[in-house]
Amino acid sequence: MKNQVNAFLLSAALAGLMGGATVAAHASTTAPSGTSVKALKAGVERTSMDTTKHSCKGKNDCKGQGGCKSSDNGCKGKNSCKGKGGCATDGSKMPSVV
Amino acid sequence: MTTQPATLAEIQRAMAAAVMQPLTADDAMQTVAAEGRPMREVAESFIAPNSRLTAFERLEIYNRQYWYRVLDSLAEDFVALRRILGSRAFHRLSVAYLSSHPSRSFTLRNLGVRLADWLLANPQCAGRRHALAVDVARIEWAFVEAFDNADYPPLTVEQIATLDAASRLALQPHVQLLALHYAADDLALNLHKQEKRQTSEAGVQQEEVELPKARLPKLRRRPTWVAAHRADNSVFYLRLRREEFLTLSAIRQGLSLVDALETGFVGSRIPVTRRAAFVQEWFARWAELGWICAPPLESLYPDSPTH
Numbered sequence: 001m002k003n004q005v006n007a008f009l010l011s012a013a014l015a016g017l018m019g020g021a022t023v024a025a026h027a028s029t030t031a032p033s034g035t036s037v038k039a040l041k042a043g044v045e046r047t048s049m050d051t052t053k054h055s056c057k058g059k060n061d062c063k064g065q066g067g068c069k070s071s072d073n074g075c076k077g078k079n080s081c082k083g084k085g086g087c088a089t090d091g092s093k094m095p096s097v098v
Numbered sequence: 099m100t101t102q103p104a105t106l107a108e109i110q111r112a113m114a115a116a117v118m119q120p121l122t123a124d125d126a127m128q129t130v131a132a133e134g135r136p137m138r139e140v141a142e143s144f145i146a147p148n149s150r151l152t153a154f155e156r157l158e159i160y161n162r163q164y165w166y167r168v169l170d171s172l173a174e175d176f177v178a179l180r181r182i183l184g185s186r187a188f189h190r191l192s193v194a195y196l197s198s199h200p201s202r203s204f205t206l207r208n209l210g211v212r213l214a215d216w217l218l219a220n221p222q223c224a225g226r227r228h229a230l231a232v233d234v235a236r237i238e239w240a241f242v243e244a245f246d247n248a249d250y251p252p253l254t255v256e257q258i259a260t261l262d263a264a265s266r267l268a269l270q271p272h273v274q275l276l277a278l279h280y281a282a283d284d285l286a287l288n289l290h291k292q293e294k295r296q297t298s299e300a301g302v303q304q305e306e307v308e309l310p311k312a313r314l315p316k317l318r319r320r321p322t323w324v325a326a327h328r329a330d331n332s333v334f335y336l337r338l339r340r341e342e343f344l345t346l347s348a349i350r351q352g353l354s355l356v357d358a359l360e361t362g363f364v365g366s367r368i369p370v371t372r373r374a375a376f377v378q379e380w381f382a383r384w385a386e387l388g389w390i391c392a393p394p395l396e397s398l399y400p401d402s403p404t405h
Contacts, residue, residue, distance in 0.1 A: 005370060009359045010263050012374035013381045017258045020385025025255060027386075041383060042329040043336030044287060046241060 109144045116140055116157055117164045118200045120193050125165075127158035168196050171206040176213065176238045178289035182227055184311040191223040207246070210239055230317065233282035237335070240274035240326035244333045247272040252388035263356035267349050268393035274326040275338075275347055281322045283335045285314065329387060341366050341373075342380050352393065 104112070116137065119128055131140045141153040148156070172192050173180055180188040199212050214235035217224060224231035248271040261267075269275075276283075289312060323343035325336045338346070345362030353361060363373060384390050 005373075006263075006356050006360060008374045009363075009377050010356055012378040013355060013359060014258065014261055016378040016381030016383075017253065017261070017385045017390065018255060019378075020382035020387075021253060021255050021258055023382070024252070024386045024388060041386060042327070042332075042334035043325075044283075044334060046287060046290060046333045046335065 104144065112140060112144060113157075113160070117160045119161065120197055121162065121165050125162060127154065127161045164201075165193075165196075168201055168206065168209060169193070171209050172196070172213075175210045175242055176235060177293050178238055178286040179231060179234045181289045181293065181309065181312040182231055182234055182285075182314065183224060185309040187223075187225070187311075191217070194220070194223060207242065210235075210242065214239055227314075229279045229319070230282060230285075230314075233278040233280050234286050236276055236278065237283055237286045237324070237326070240276055240324075241333050243274050244272045244326040244328050247274075247328075249328065249388075250391040253385070253390050253392060257392065258385075261355065264354045266352055266354055266393050267358075268352075268391050269346060269350045270327070270389050270391055272328045273346075273389050275343060275350065276324045276326065277343060278322040278324060279319050280317050281320055282317075283322065283324045283337070285317065287335065327387065327389065339376070339380075341368060341376065345377075345380070346384075346389075349390075 115132055116127075119132055122128055127137060129137050131137045137157075138152075138154045141157040145153040145156050147153050151159075169189070169192050172195075173188065176188070183191065195213055195216050196209075198216060201209055203209075214232055217228075217235050218232050221228040250268075250270060252270070253267070292312075321340070323338040323340055325338055325343075325346070327334055327336065341362045344364065345358050348358035348361040349355075359377065366373075368376060381390075
């Protein structure tokens with residue numbers, strides 16, 4: 001009995017896999033609304049975060065990536081704010097504009 | 099008696115220990131090092147003063163930068179947890195966590211890898227909302243994993259045609275399976291939306307503003323199973339049934355297909371007659387989402403010689 005139940009489940013699993021893979025292989029990548037067919041079944045999307053800033057992590061230089069704000073506080077946590085005016089790491093003051 | 103000059107490794111260790119020592123409440127460097135020596139003496143042992151700053155002050159810059167950087171990075175990855183605890187409690191939690199688990203990786207991406215487990219073992223850091231906070235920490239860490247973990251080619255129709263009861267499958271590394279005490283996924287998503295809205299309304303995020311604890315809807319404990327995963331370069335959270343979660347977990351553990359199915363239905367209330375329909379639906383969805391892939395060869399043949 002148990003083996004029979006397992007055989008049913010196994011058949012169902014394999015049929016499901018085959019069906020899903022076939023759909024994935026033949027589905028057009030984008031639905032008419034512009035949303036991908038895959039995304040429609042994927043669940044709830046997390047509000048996109050600032051991925052540029054995220055990917056800055058672990059790199060030494062965030063210049064031009066949008067991760068380094070030029071305010072004093074914005075320099076926090078970023079290694080290279082050089083030339084942005086916010087970080088005076090040697091204790092010196094910003095040179096005044098002549 | 100002449101003293102031997104410190105080796106580079108010794109200087110690096112001393113510098114790292116000083117830099118990773120938590121700041122005072124005023125964001126200054128502590129005056130006593132971890133090993134009990136005055137920090138001034140430690141700084142002077144390997145840093146020369148310049149015309150404007152003492153050795154202590156020069157070292158303090160690095161000490162501050164380290165903490166500002168890791169605290170900001172952690173806050174960025176755990177937005178909802180910060181809202182649930184309030185910014186002051188989150189700051190205390192972050193300092194305690196990072197003192198136990200300082201940055202050890204070349205990338206700050208890995209900074210929060212132990213936060214949920216650490217929080218589980220340190221309930222005093224989260225107060226009355228401890229179980230919820232652990233759930234939310236798991237959800238937020240799952241985002242990081244789902245965001246950039248690997249994505250292997252999914253099983254093809256041809257590969258599926260060769261499967262049998264003894265076959266072992268694998269899950270995409272970006273698929274993160276979560277068993278939660280609360281329906282905390284909805285809560286975390288709402289808090290992320292709020293945070294994003296507030297940030298965009300404010301134009302620039304006011305990082306120094308103290309946030310009180312967020313007002314939360316009444317949440318009742320309810321076992322919840324969720325998969326965080328990546329599709330089309332976005333991260334999604336998908337609710338799972340308990341049996342679905344258990345089957346996926348068993349597949350991830352490397353059980354054979356038939357054993358994974360049996361494990362999935364242990365203690366299940368789904369009537370036996372309806373199980374096949376559920377299984378077919380789940381496997382179809384997983385295949386459509388590309389979650390199922392072939393296990394790495396070394397896991398199939400662990401005893402084979404490596405070259």
